[in-house]
Amino acid sequence: MEAITLGTSALGREPGGQRLARELVSGRFRQLDTSNEYAGGRSETLIGQVIGQVPGDGVTVFSKADRDPGTGVFDGDRVMRSFEETISRLGVSTLPVYHLHDPFTITVREAMAPGGAVPALVALREQGLVGAIGIAAAGGTLVEDYIRTDAFDAVLTHNRYTLVDRSAEDILRLATERRMLVFNAAPFGGGILSGSPRHASRYGYRPISPEFGRHVEKVRELCERWRVALPAAALHFSLREPRVHSTVVGITSVERLKALDALVDAVIPDAFWEELDALGAPPPSPVD
Template identity: 45%
Template sequence: MTEPTADLALRRFGQTELLVTPLCLGCAPLASMPEVFYPVPEEQAFAVLRSFFDSPLNFLDTAAAYGDGESERRIGVVLRERGGLPAGAVLATKADRDLRTGDFSGEQTQRSIERSLRLLGVEQLDVVYLHDPEHAATTFEDLLAPSGAVDVLHRYKQSGVIGAVGLAGGPVDLMLRYVETGAFDALITHNRFTLLNRAAAPLIEQAWQRGMAVVNAAPYGGGILAKGPDASGKYAYREAAPEYVARVRRIDAICQEHHVPIAAAALQFSLRDPRITSTIVGMTQPERIAQTLDLARHPIPEQLWAQLDAAGFDTEDV
């Protein structure tokens, strides 16, 4: 990795000793999941990962569920090429339920972690999140019970295999319940803190007040804030509501007045919030690394932010 520039200065990951760049490579699309994203050939995914490791970025994020292990496997191939995780790089993955049965027991969590270690070809994982508990057949109470999923994650942390235990999911009210247990070092929220939707604002505040690392994923809402409504009509993995499309047109017009790409405004909306440790952006072409860094550095006049706020945003969960 090259040395981070000033605008990519490393940030402490909550109360851990980990230091991460404010931009994080999201590796979900690298699994090639056409039902959610679009096909990504293996060699293309490898090229993205090589570009990442040659960039100033040091933080990448994946999950056991992405392609049912395919994202982790592809990362593992490139890590082995490089002789392991490069010094200073921070690798996060997520423990997942059984995708067929919904089981998220302690035993399933152990199986998920052990498979991740094997596929990635590593002996330790910097961060492991409890992933999408809202989709599990296992209840909130059972996930937090002795020998349950969260307990197993902490046992791995105590043994030194895991550096930090995180929570990653969607519904704000449910995520708040988990955060309030005090069981987690980090939080990922997605699609709920963007120029269009700020439903996660109270969740982010609560996590930040507790000293957790806060990671904001999908600052483009899945594409509409990166490409505009004419190129992408989706928000949070489904067709955007008409009022969202209309609002994106207003946002895009405001950005054009200031000669600012809408993608730069969408990305920097997340990057400029001091409560957010890092922002996850999925990338599927190697050149996207440099392009995203350019968006992160694009000059934006202060008055643009007030105009974007005035354009309106949703506070209802998606």
């Protein structure tokens, strides 16, 4: 498992997607995260097209099962259809990791019942069509409930474990107890830790509180004192966490992909992290 996974939720939504897909497949980082529903399936389609066109030996693609886009149905039959759609678009026969994605239209009980989404995922694993099954969802307590079923091998948490947020602590603890594979997505908190002025007042795509904003400003000032780029600190916060096996970084452009090299290669002194700890626990984030 590589430390960096490239997120492709934006792939297929913008012009020039095929060029970005080629760069994703042929670049330094060799793991991609996609999903059945990203850009209506276009993310998977573009990845599948370029894997066949560009030398991409060793590229690993993870994907996710999604509910029916029209009806919201998310039962076992839908998981099987979602899987077939995904492997057809990608041009592969198996997947190393396959997640249950944002199961918001069903309860955990419904997902676990005979004919439900989770038994279908287990069947795919037993048939050798997927190597591991995971839960990937935005809700913190919902993810914890799925982890406690002990059905899953992996978990993907999103906007909940960052330089300014520790709300995924219970997820990491539960996953580590079960020796699960952990993907930590969105280390920049939806943009606020990337240094983008456009996202300065939002975290995880939601408005921040004054208290949360003050804490972010303290972290920003700490970075300035140490001459550490804020996005580099945000990325390395996740990379240095031993319970996280891979950090998922969303890539929206070729330029952002190229900029990732410098962030990954940045060297941050141990004393910086000591001062970060001295700031104390972050206040509740908008995604709690």
